[in-house]
Amino acid sequence: MKILLASALLLFSAWAWAQDDLGPQGPVVKMASAPVVTAVQGKPATVPLSFRVSSGYHINSNHPKSEFLIPTVLKIEATTDIVIGKTTYPEGQDLSFAFAPDEKLNVYTGDFNVDVLVRPLLSVQPGKYVVRGTLKYQACDNSACYPPKQLPVSFDVKIAKAPPAPRKNPAQSPHAH
Amino acid sequence: MKRNPLILFFIAAIVAAMLFAGVRMARKNRANGPTNGQLMGNLAPDFELQGLDGKSMKLSDFRGKAVLLNFWATYCEPCKIEIPWFVELQKEYGPQGFQIVGVAMDDASTEDIAKFAKEMGVNYPILLGKESVGQSYGGVSVLPISFFLDRDGKLIAREFGLQSRSVFVDHIKKALSQGQAVQAQK
Known part of the structure; x- marks a missing residue:
């Protein structure tokens, strides 16, 4: 039994070391696990998505200053149960970089949030629904740029039943007491 | 069939060693850049x-x-x-x-x-x-x-x-x- 445990430990250690050593190289944008947002049938709700650009890199904001730069864009796949509304991007930071100290680029660095408006259809069944999409971004560091990438994005929306519409009191019967 | 735990340990050790060697090789290649020793000094690939x-x-x-x-x-x-x-x-x-x-x-x-x-x-x-x-x-x-x-x-x-x-x-x-x-x- 001890030998079996030692074998498992050895393999796990080697695997963990390999994971660490062959870790991500170059720019990486990661998404934090999104909170499960509860949305009521027929009512809009905002889903806040958090992203992190790895240290030493920047990505263009949603409104870069040049037409040739590739903006960061979140594209959400259409669903049959939930209407995807407006995506709100943060303002980028105007920063200069070593390769062009006199020029300012509008970029995201570190943590940034993107809000997605969702509205479940009135007819949709209450429950948890998965919404998927991709974040397209293009990153650079102080001396080089990297080809555009697409980060898979997904989040859960918990759809709750709409409260029953308030009943209008029926007209009082003249005979009611 | 009863397996000898020592053999399992031996197999695990070999797999771990292979993983270690593979990662070392990958790291070395990455550090050297994609073309080091392969293209330099040779005819540039035509296209x-x-x-x-x-x-x-x-x-x-x-x-x-x-x-x-x-x-x-x-x-x-x-x-x-x-x-x-x-x-x-x-x-x-x-x-x-x-x-x-x-x-x-x-x-x-x-x-x-x-x-x-x-x-x-x-x-x-x-x-x-x-x-x-x-x-x-x-x-x-x-x-x-x-x-x-x-x-x-x-x-x-x-x-x-x-x-x-x-x-x-x-x-x-x-x-x-x-x-x-x-x-x-x-």
Whole structure:
């Protein structure tokens, strides 16, 4: 039994070391696990998505200053149960970089949030629904740029039943007491 | 069938050792860059790509000239810093048999690339890059990348990312001094 445990430990250690050593190289944008947002049938709700650009890199904001730069864009796949509304991007930071100290680029660095408006259809069944999409971004560091990438994005929306519409009191019967 | 735990441990040790060796090898290759020891000193991989004017061009068409092969993209801001230097260097060293060849490695339309090149006053051929060409040079995972070819078409240097102008000048002078000058076909 001890030998079996030692074998498992050895393999796990080697695997963990390999994971660490062959870790991500170059720019990486990661998404934090999104909170499960509860949305009521027929009512809009905002889903806040958090992203992190790895240290030493920047990505263009949603409104870069040049037409040739590739903006960061979140594209959400259409669903049959939930209407995807407006995506709100943060303002980028105007920063200069070593390769062009006199020029300012509008970029995201570190943590940034993107809000997605969702509205479940009135007819949709209450429950948890998965919404998927991709974040397209293009990153650079102080001396080089990297080809555009697409980060898979997904989040859960918990759809709750709409409260029953308030009943209008029926007209009082003249005979009611 | 009863398995001997010692054999299992032995197998686990072998698998762990293989994992260790594989990762070490991958790390070594990564540190050396994609082309180290594979392309340098050898003939640059030839290719044929379409230019902005629609005409195809081969790298080997420039045999006899020292060539700076520059992989770039319209979205690459550091590339924008280099291009004005390249325009000057083409003017300065072109008469001595130097030729810059730009390979645009982006998804932008030909019109956008042409517009960008016009705005930058590019005075050397711009070719529309293909993934396969990038792969033949070790992969274009970062931009800009510049390769320097001597007059015989041999790769003598490469630079990843933005470098100082003087680095380019040094490589160009070296490229011009090596190999045999012949009348280029184009």
